[in-house]
Amino acid sequence: MQRYINRLIEKTIETELNALGCIAIEGPKWCGKSTTGARFAKTIVKLQNPITYRQYLAYSTTSKENLLKGDKPLMFDEWQKIPDIWDFIRTDIDETGLPRQYILTGSAKPIEDQKRHSGTGRISKIVMRTMSLWESGESSGEVSLRKLFAKEDSVFGKSKLSFDELAYVVCRGGWPETVLRQDQFSTLVSAYFKSLTTEDIVDVDGIKRNPRRAQAILRTYARNISTFATNKTLQSDVAANDSTIDIKTFTSYVTAFEKLYVIENVKAWSPRLRSKTTIRTADKRQFIDPSIAAIALDAKPSDLVNDLETFGFFFESLCHRDLRIYAQSIGGELYQYKDGDGLEVDAIIHLSDGSWGAIEVKLGGNEIDDAARNLIKLKNIIDPSLKKPSFLMVLTGAPTAYKREDGVVVVPIACLKD
Numbered sequence: 001m002q003r004y005i006n007r008l009i010e011k012t013i014e015t016e017l018n019a020l021g022c023i024a025i026e027g028p029k030w031c032g033k034s035t036t037g038a039r040f041a042k043t044i045v046k047l048q049n050p051i052t053y054r055q056y057l058a059y060s061t062t063s064k065e066n067l068l069k070g071d072k073p074l075m076f077d078e079w080q081k082i083p084d085i086w087d088f089i090r091t092d093i094d095e096t097g098l099p100r101q102y103i104l105t106g107s108a109k110p111i112e113d114q115k116r117h118s119g120t121g122r123i124s125k126i127v128m129r130t131m132s133l134w135e136s137g138e139s140s141g142e143v144s145l146r147k148l149f150a151k152e153d154s155v156f157g158k159s160k161l162s163f164d165e166l167a168y169v170v171c172r173g174g175w176p177e178t179v180l181r182q183d184q185f186s187t188l189v190s191a192y193f194k195s196l197t198t199e200d201i202v203d204v205d206g207i208k209r210n211p212r213r214a215q216a217i218l219r220t221y222a223r224n225i226s227t228f229a230t231n232k233t234l235q236s237d238v239a240a241n242d243s244t245i246d247i248k249t250f251t252s253y254v255t256a257f258e259k260l261y262v263i264e265n266v267k268a269w270s271p272r273l274r275s276k277t278t279i280r281t282a283d284k285r286q287f288i289d290p291s292i293a294a295i296a297l298d299a300k301p302s303d304l305v306n307d308l309e310t311f312g313f314f315f316e317s318l319c320h321r322d323l324r325i326y327a328q329s330i331g332g333e334l335y336q337y338k339d340g341d342g343l344e345v346d347a348i349i350h351l352s353d354g355s356w357g358a359i360e361v362k363l364g365g366n367e368i369d370d371a372a373r374n375l376i377k378l379k380n381i382i383d384p385s386l387k388k389p390s391f392l393m394v395l396t397g398a399p400t401a402y403k404r405e406d407g408v409v410v411v412p413i414a415c416l417k418d
Helices: 009-019 033-038 050-062 085-096 145-149 163-172 176-180 182-203 211-223 231-239 247-259 290-296 301-305 308-329 365-381
Strands: 022-026 043-046 074-077 102-106 123-127 332-338 344-351 356-362 391-396 400-403 409-412
Touching: 009 022, 009 033, 009 123, 009 308, 022 033, 022 085, 033 074, 033 102, 043 050, 050 085, 085 102, 085 123, 145 308, 145 356, 145 391, 163 182, 163 290, 163 301, 163 308, 176 182, 182 211, 182 247, 182 290, 211 231, 211 247, 211 290, 231 247, 290 308, 301 308, 308 332, 308 344, 308 356, 344 365, 356 365, 365 391
Parallel strands: 022 102, 022 123, 043 074, 074 102, 356 391, 391 409
Antiparallel strands: 332 344, 344 356, 400 409
């Protein structure tokens, strides 16, 4: 049996289970949802097993008692295969009022059904992503996001990863299987990519799609990772080799990849400003894990080291992944900022109490001064009625964490944790 690596999301799962009757753990295939969810369950129903699926499909039309039978918490793995389970569980929670009853795990959002109740107040949805560098043991964790929000003054640390090793972890990704079997990561990620574009893209909503077109769309997305490229721009890029694809078809594929938790764009942050400059609301293009971009373009670690511009975009994707995971762990959300005057900040972490921190991502150390000036400029244009930033950070691939005289902290990605 392979060893289990603890995940930051376990704290969120425990908290939500103690408060509500059911949690739904959603996220991409292979990210560890079933394995982590099983640690909290007493009964597990694996609907990906054809025999089990047919048995429980029959229960869903004949017997609520048999459908929901078992010691609680009862976990349905790949629950979206029988979407009616959602409403059976919601009704049961209404009747019992008990917490810690059910766990749902799934690697795709179910086909939309307007009749299905939202589950608000009964079912909590939790997105699980791949592993951060802290979870995989490759970040020293000497700088804590939680402590930065508490405005802890001392910042120090030393990255455990060299420049070449950063390229390696980008291509390997944070999939538990590739972290545990690093010598086979290329084969494993290639198998995931093939399954994603030949099987999952159909299974997600039952619509037959062209695997070559699916792969071409992911390659285009990878070429535009960490940018604000529009759907029309991306569709035009694909159309250069596939003249029959129109914007509607392109959007259908992108929506399917979003349902599979493969594409996870970074939304815009829209604070009040001192000035009347326009805030741009476009999403920044992003995958849930940078390895998807690497395999889509057949990029090896050595390729990234020899192409620093591409490496910079992929590095930002790695940072966005880790920042999402850390922000979720402390009750925050990840955004990005861009305005009509050309000011762009790569990441904003916003907490529910209104606290926020701004982050610029720079692979090398030669751009840190410009990044710091950018962050200070953002700080100065925010409306004074809002909270001042808890921190301004340059997140980098450079080796050392420290605090600058202007108050901006410089943090290697391999020194950060939640």
